[in-house]
Amino acid sequence: MTRRAMVNNYTTNPKFNRKAIQVDAAQQLVADKVTLIDTEHVTMDEAHGRIICEDVRAPHPYPFFRRSVMDGYALRSEDSREASSENRTMLTIIDEIPCGYASNKEIIQGTAARIMTGAQVPEGADAVVMLEATEQHTVEGKPHVVFKSPIPKGANITPIGLEVSTGDLLIKKGTLLTAGEISVLATFGIHQIPVFRKPKVGIFATGTELLAIEEELQPGKIRNSNSHMLLSQVREAGGEPYLLGAIVDDLNLAQQKLQEALENYDVIVTTGGVSVGDYDIMGDLVRQDEVEMLFNKVTMRPGSVTTVAYIQNKLLFALSGNPGACFVGFELFVRPTLQLMQASEQPYLAKWTATLGADYSRVNNFTRFVRGKIEIRNGQVFATPAKVDESNVMVTIKDSDCLIIVPPETKGFSAGESVEILKLGNPYGFGG
Numbered sequence: 001m002t003r004r005a006m007v008n009n010y011t012t013n014p015k016f017n018r019k020a021i022q023v024d025a026a027q028q029l030v031a032d033k034v035t036l037i038d039t040e041h042v043t044m045d046e047a048h049g050r051i052i053c054e055d056v057r058a059p060h061p062y063p064f065f066r067r068s069v070m071d072g073y074a075l076r077s078e079d080s081r082e083a084s085s086e087n088r089t090m091l092t093i094i095d096e097i098p099c100g101y102a103s104n105k106e107i108i109q110g111t112a113a114r115i116m117t118g119a120q121v122p123e124g125a126d127a128v129v130m131l132e133a134t135e136q137h138t139v140e141g142k143p144h145v146v147f148k149s150p151i152p153k154g155a156n157i158t159p160i161g162l163e164v165s166t167g168d169l170l171i172k173k174g175t176l177l178t179a180g181e182i183s184v185l186a187t188f189g190i191h192q193i194p195v196f197r198k199p200k201v202g203i204f205a206t207g208t209e210l211l212a213i214e215e216e217l218q219p220g221k222i223r224n225s226n227s228h229m230l231l232s233q234v235r236e237a238g239g240e241p242y243l244l245g246a247i248v249d250d251l252n253l254a255q256q257k258l259q260e261a262l263e264n265y266d267v268i269v270t271t272g273g274v275s276v277g278d279y280d281i282m283g284d285l286v287r288q289d290e291v292e293m294l295f296n297k298v299t300m301r302p303g304s305v306t307t308v309a310y311i312q313n314k315l316l317f318a319l320s321g322n323p324g325a326c327f328v329g330f331e332l333f334v335r336p337t338l339q340l341m342q343a344s345e346q347p348y349l350a351k352w353t354a355t356l357g358a359d360y361s362r363v364n365n366f367t368r369f370v371r372g373k374i375e376i377r378n379g380q381v382f383a384t385p386a387k388v389d390e391s392n393v394m395v396t397i398k399d400s401d402c403l404i405i406v407p408p409e410t411k412g413f414s415a416g417e418s419v420e421i422l423k424l425g426n427p428y429g430f431g432g
Contacts, residue, residue, distance in 0.1 A: 018297035020304065023332060023367060027348070029294045030333055033310050034340040037199050037266065041192045044185065047177050050195040051238060051342040056171040059188055061161030065102075066121040069156050073134060073145045074125035075112040077153040085148050093136075093143040097122065112145050121157055128156035174343040176238075196342035201234045201334075202265035203227050204244035204257060206273035206282060207321060226271040226326050229397070230319075233327070236425065237335040238342060239267070254285055262312050266341070269334055272321030274305045282307065282318040291316075299366045299408065303329040327397050328369050331424065349403070349422040356419050357384030360404070361412035368408075371400035372421065383421045401425060 021029075039053040068074065075091055083089040091112040095105045099118040107113060107124035115121065115128060128151075135146045164170070170184050171177075177185075177193070185193060205227050224246050234241035244261060247254050254273075261268045273282035274296075286293045286309040296307040302325035307318040315337060319329040331349060339347035360370065371386040383404050386396040403422040406413065413419060 018305075020297040020299045020366070021295050023298055023300050026295050026298050026306075026308070027333065027336065030308055030315065030337055031340055033294070033315055034337055035313075036343060037196050037341040039194060040197050042195055044182065044191050044193065047182060047185070047193040047195065048179075049238070050177050050193070050198075051339075051344055052171055052173060052175050052177060052181075053194050053196045053343070055169055055173050056185070056190060056194075058164045058166055058168045058170055059190075061166050062164040062187065063158055063160060063162060066160055067158040068115045068117060068119050068121055068128045069158055070117050070128065070130050072115060072128045072130045072156060073112040073147075074107060074115045074121050074128050075151065076107055076109065076125060077127040077151050077155070079109060079112075080127070080129070080147065080149075080151040083148055083150050088146050088148045090137070090139070090144050090146045093145055095122065114145075126153050126157070127151045130156060172345070174345045176344065198238060198240040199266040199338050199341050200264070201239045201241050201267045201269055201338070202244050202261035203230050203234070203241055203269050203271075204261070205246040205271045205321070206254060207246065207248070226319075226321065226323055229323065229327060230269055230271060230330060233330050233335065234269070234338070237330075237338040238344075239338040251284055254282070258285065258311070258316070262314055265314075267314065267334070267337065268311075268316045269330070270316070270318045271326045274307050274318045274320060286316065286318060300328070300332070301364050301366045301368045303332075303369075304366060306333065308333060323397065324371070328403065331403070331422070332369070349424065352381060352402075352421050352423055354381040354383040354402075354404075354419055354421045356404070356413050356415055356417050357382040358415050359413070360385045360406065362406070363410060363412055364406070365408050368406040369422070370404040370406055371396050372402045372404040373399060374402050374421070374423070383419060 042050060074097070079091060080089055091110055093114055094111045095103045095113040097103045097113055097115045097119045099116050102120045103113060103122040105113065105122060107122050113122050113125065121128065129147055133147055133149065137144045137146055170188065171181050175181060205224050227243055231241040231243060242265060244257065247257050258268065270282055286296065286307055290311070292310040294308045294310060296305070298304055298306050302322060303320050305320055306329040309316045309318070317334050319326045336347040354374065357375070362368065372383045375382050375384070383402050385404055386400055388396055401424050403424065405420045405422065
């Protein structure tokens, strides 16, 4: 092909003429197509890491009985009104109440009951005196408790509904269930938990150069590592991944595989084949008449060729075959989609402000999302860029827990400057 023909092909072929849009605009286009996934009930043991699909309200107050906060004696506070060092009060002990036991005896004038921490306060009593402030004596063969200071009404008793009243909102729809939420649900006996079903995500790669991970290396071939990386990312994002293998660079075969995936999965994610090379088939596939292409270029590095289409009421994410770009594309677009499908309260990566831990001099006309590592120094958050951050570099992904945002045409950053970062992994803080 002559140079002129090449230029004409570039200017007329839609494969090459891609209009880049901003990341936030691209995210909004995707969000506008998201619909909530259906729901199901799971057992308490299966609920961790799921997103609850409806508001949960308290079926009863908590605590639902008056509870002693310490070991001591339950009594009527007015019986202690005259107590002093010179005028010690003595009450007859009529019961002993361990935790888990409800007394059938009422505390009346001149009586008290030995009570343990957490036990239900008996009827008639309105205060508990701590064990250390008392003495026990036997008078005419009957046990008595003696103390020498007045006990205010309500002392050392947790009242009914102190923490929660009947009908209070316990857990809001869209909340990720972790240890705290599980504890609350268990406390109120809610053992069948209403949650969103995990979206089923079909994952396949394109490229004749790909080998299965168990195959021996061959000249010009690489192992299909991206699919397994995506599998892990889907699980972290609350989805249920399905590996569909690799497809050679054949448009008809890709169409067949895509149709099969659309019939069986809620979301489709592909890796590879989205650039502008002669054998990059995903770029051709998403320009077909029956496909609504949302975008095929984003003002971001890595992953500018990230492409998203809407087919048969389902989203198709065609991510770069470069590991770094594939990873970032998933975190910015696929992760929030899976979270939005489950009404997550925080579908997008949490944005923090941090101090740059090392100089970063690379500039670009697109926003760059630089892999980095977070550390805390003297209570301050630092983010240090990975030493090698090319889109085709894989190894530094495992060492990164944030993406450092470098705005377009920024003349680089110096160590100590303030930067914005996106926290990878658990959106609720450090770890996981």
